[in-house]
Amino acid sequence: xxxxxxxxxxxxxxxxxxxxxxxxxxxxxxxxxxxxxxxxxxxxxxxxxxxxxxxxxxxxxxxxxxxxxxxxxxxxxxxxxxxxxxxxxxxxxxxxxxxxxxxxxxxxxxxxxxxxxxxxxxxxxxxxxxxxxxxxxxxxxxxxxxxxxxxxxxxxxxxxxxxxxxxxxxxxxxxxxxxxxxxxxxxxxxxxxxxxxxxxxxxxxxxxxxxxxxxxxxxxxxxxxxxxxxxxxxxxxxxxxxxxxxxxxxxxxxxxxxxxxxxxxxxxxxxxxxxxxxxxxxxxxxxxxxxxxxxxxxxxxxxxxxxxxxxxxxxxxxxxxxxxxxxxxxxxxxxxxxxxxxxxxxxxxxxxxxxxxxxxxxxxxxxxxxxxxxxxxxxxxxxx
Amino acid sequence: xxxxxxxxxxxxxxxxxxxxxxxxxxxxxxxxxxxxxxxxxxxxxxxxxxxxxxxxxxxxxxxxxxxxxxxxxxxxxxxxxxxxxxxxxxxxxxxxxxxxxxxxxxxxxxxxxxxxxxxxxxxxxxxxxxxxxxxxxxxxxxxxxxxxxxxxxxxxxxxxxxxxxxxxxxxxxxxxxxxxxxxxxxxxxxxxxxxxxxxxxxxxxxxxxxxxxxxxxxxxxxxxxxxxxxxxxxxxxxxxxxxxxxxxxxxxxxxxxxxxxxxxxxxxxxxxxxxxxxxxxxxxxxxxxxxxxxxxxxxxxxxxxxxxxxxxxxxxxxxxxxxxxxxxxxxxxxxxxxxxxxxxxxxxxxxxxxxxxxxxxxxxxxxxxxxxxxxxxxxxxxxxxxxxxxxxxxxxxx
Numbered sequence: 001x002x003x004x005x006x007x008x009x010x011x012x013x014x015x016x017x018x019x020x021x022x023x024x025x026x027x028x029x030x031x032x033x034x035x036x037x038x039x040x041x042x043x044x045x046x047x048x049x050x051x052x053x054x055x056x057x058x059x060x061x062x063x064x065x066x067x068x069x070x071x072x073x074x075x076x077x078x079x080x081x082x083x084x085x086x087x088x089x090x091x092x093x094x095x096x097x098x099x100x101x102x103x104x105x106x107x108x109x110x111x112x113x114x115x116x117x118x119x120x121x122x123x124x125x126x127x128x129x130x131x132x133x134x135x136x137x138x139x140x141x142x143x144x145x146x147x148x149x150x151x152x153x154x155x156x157x158x159x160x161x162x163x164x165x166x167x168x169x170x171x172x173x174x175x176x177x178x179x180x181x182x183x184x185x186x187x188x189x190x191x192x193x194x195x196x197x198x199x200x201x202x203x204x205x206x207x208x209x210x211x212x213x214x215x216x217x218x219x220x221x222x223x224x225x226x227x228x229x230x231x232x233x234x235x236x237x238x239x240x241x242x243x244x245x246x247x248x249x250x251x252x253x254x255x256x257x258x259x260x261x262x263x264x265x266x267x268x269x270x271x272x273x274x275x276x277x278x279x280x281x282x283x284x285x286x287x288x289x290x291x292x293x294x295x296x297x298x299x300x301x302x303x304x305x306x307x308x309x310x311x312x313x314x315x316x317x318x319x320x321x322x323x324x325x326x327x328x329x330x331x332x333x334x335x336x337x338x339x340x341x342x343x344x345x346x347x348x349x350x351x352x353x354x355x356x357x358x359x360x361x362x363x364x365x366x367x368x369x370x371x372x373x374x375x376x377x378x379x380x381x382x383x384x
Numbered sequence: 385x386x387x388x389x390x391x392x393x394x395x396x397x398x399x400x401x402x403x404x405x406x407x408x409x410x411x412x413x414x415x416x417x418x419x420x421x422x423x424x425x426x427x428x429x430x431x432x433x434x435x436x437x438x439x440x441x442x443x444x445x446x447x448x449x450x451x452x453x454x455x456x457x458x459x460x461x462x463x464x465x466x467x468x469x470x471x472x473x474x475x476x477x478x479x480x481x482x483x484x485x486x487x488x489x490x491x492x493x494x495x496x497x498x499x500x501x502x503x504x505x506x507x508x509x510x511x512x513x514x515x516x517x518x519x520x521x522x523x524x525x526x527x528x529x530x531x532x533x534x535x536x537x538x539x540x541x542x543x544x545x546x547x548x549x550x551x552x553x554x555x556x557x558x559x560x561x562x563x564x565x566x567x568x569x570x571x572x573x574x575x576x577x578x579x580x581x582x583x584x585x586x587x588x589x590x591x592x593x594x595x596x597x598x599x600x601x602x603x604x605x606x607x608x609x610x611x612x613x614x615x616x617x618x619x620x621x622x623x624x625x626x627x628x629x630x631x632x633x634x635x636x637x638x639x640x641x642x643x644x645x646x647x648x649x650x651x652x653x654x655x656x657x658x659x660x661x662x663x664x665x666x667x668x669x670x671x672x673x674x675x676x677x678x679x680x681x682x683x684x685x686x687x688x689x690x691x692x693x694x695x696x697x698x699x700x701x702x703x704x705x706x707x708x709x710x711x712x713x714x715x716x717x718x719x720x721x722x723x724x725x726x727x728x729x730x731x732x733x734x735x736x737x738x739x740x741x742x743x744x745x746x747x748x749x750x751x752x753x754x755x756x757x758x759x760x761x762x763x764x765x766x767x768x769x770x771x772x773x774x775x776x777x778x779x780x781x782x
Contacts (some may be wrong), residue, residue, distance in 0.1 A: 124562035214779025
């Protein structure tokens with residue numbers, strides 16, 4: 001029995017190697033995606049938001065204000081314009097994200113201690129920029145407003161300290177946990193690469209049954225009175241070995257070369273990934289049991305695997321999705337995986353916490369493999 | 385022309401007969417648009433699970449708490465009231481952020497000394513992190529303004545005077561194009577275009593492998609048909625279906641998902657037409673040289689997320705290395721997504737998208753030129769070595 005198992009285990013590797021399409025998918029695509037995403041998010045942190053200032057006053061006060069804006073953290077003043085229209089045009093063309101318009105008679109109004117309005121415009125069309133820009137602008141606005149208020153209070157005979165305390169009573173200390181530099185690559189790259197990996201692996205698992213029953217050799221195999229259970233078990237194990245080998249390489253590159261954070265034990269991460277790999281494989285196997293052709297099986301698994309990433313709550317929180325949808329997608333193995341990988345790699349979540357995901361994977365795999373067995377018996381496995 | 389229409393008619397019959405092709409061309413685009421629309425339907429991140437650790441428990445600290453507990457941004461978890469509980473809950477994802485008001489908060493305020501509050505947020509997912517940070521700064525800014533007004537009035541200032549001090553330089557922050565910070569306006573159009581891109585490609589790329597797998601491609605090669613007749617005849621149904629899907633998905637997105645669509649309808653239609661043609665001709669070219677539909681299904685769908693992510697649609701283009709931008713510009717998606725945002729979100733005119741229109745037009749020309757590269761004499765099948773799932777054959781149950 002062991003010899004039979006080993007023979008089919010080896011045979012599966014040979015089959016996969018001979019299938020040029022699968023070979024490229026499994027060996028090249030995950031690495032290519034790592035290279036693409038690693039390069040695309042090389043900048044990692046969104047600082048130096050392009051900013052333009054239109055100083056319509058050109059007084060000493062307006063220049064001081066422009067200088068305050070120039071020194072603001074995360075804003076990078078890249079252009080000075082002479083009119084509101086020019087700022088508008090620059091924002092429309094996407095040349096700058098933040099535009100500041102200092103009005104005419106700004107200095108004069110300040111000297112007369114009359115309120116003046118400075119327009120701070122943020123291009124909201126790209127939210128990644130807009131949210132960062134809004135915080136940067138809020139911080140600079142606060143500084144500007146406090147500075148001007150303090151001047152008035154000092155002129156009224158208040159002490160500097162009292163004036164500052166009056167206007168800046170409560171300061172915020174903000175602490176981003178688990179990703180202290182607010183690094184975009186830490187947040188996205190691992191998830192995106194694993195997403196491509198899970199799609200590639202799903203494509204292989206979609207061949208588990210149709211890859212045998214859809215070929216002429218199936219007749220020989222079936223009539224050879226070998227145990228189908230052993231044959232498919234050997235196939236599944238071969239697939240899992242390939243899944244884990246490819247993901248180990250990816251993890252190695254992510255954590256050692258790209259220096260993405262890994263706060264948990266590597267073994268723990270691999271074990272969790274294996275739990276997901278089994279669940280994902282069961283899904284592919286289930287689909288391959290009822291598909292008419294290998295192409296159909298590939299399309300069906302990809303129709304699940306591609307949107308599953310968006311549905312997993314990785315790029316949009318599950319809490320912000322409609323309740324019914326969130327409840328349904330919670331049962332997809334991808335949801336548990338993408339949530340769990342973040343919790344493990346960035347927060348070193350406890351076994352107790354991660355057990356919910358293991359349970360989910362196990363349950364999913366049991367149901368999917370059981371269904372596969374039923375369908376395999378029911379669907380006539382004929383070949384041309 | 386008549387011959388071309390006959391080929392188109394034949395192709396339509398194939399699509400209607402083949403359940404998979406029918407689903408890809410007619411059903412899948414709307415289904416996926418609906419599915420993705422449901423994901424982003426709430427448009428904004430509100431009711432963020434949040435903890436309030438009030439170590440001061442005074443009137444002033446409760447005022448701070450009110451800023452976070454009222455309104456729709458945060459949903460306070462009342463069970464988490466210590467730093468230890470907050471840390472554990474953050475680790476387990478029960479909350480995504482929290483604020484800690486220090487013990488001496490009210491004392492310091494009473495002594496007219498400045499004080500600090502600690503805002504923590506889960507930056508392992510930056511969607512949470514960015515939004516919490518923004519909401520917290522907005523909330524504390526508002527609190528400080530009110531506090532400063534009260535402080536100045538307690539110094540004997542008239543309310544009008546205190547207003548004057550606080551608003552001497554009044555910075556009004558305006559967010560253009562997407563003032564509500566709606567993620568639908570930011571993301572959903574891109575999602576629609578990637579759906580159209582990938583399903584459009586998938587549909588048309590199956591056309592020639594299907595003929596090859598059925599051994600009927602030889603009829604086209606042996607017939608007196610011109611190459612352009614084959615290309616246009618086979619592509620026409622997909623162009624019409626693609627443009628129909630484009631219009632349908634935009635209508636659905638605008639009316640049901642509330643995607644902001646402004647700007648010239650004519651420009652939107654022009655972009656849709658160019659985008660569809662660019663996809664279809666590129667797909668036809670891929671279809672010519674693909675070994676079989678299994679190979680296409682494997683490769684094409686895998687590229688969906690990379691095409692979307694490297695296009696500069698979400699992460700700013702100037703932050704992406706030139707080589708990646710150059711690769712992304714090889715797909716119609718990059719040109720279309722940028723142009724569509726300019727027209728519908730920024731309400732810009734033709735001069736601002738002329739470059740994108742040119743890009744898409746060049747892609748159409750290149751796609752057509754490449755589609756015409758097939759030879760009408762059939763090449764013998766290379767049988768130099770054994771391969772699995774190569775050539776027109778791949779596993780199938782009949």
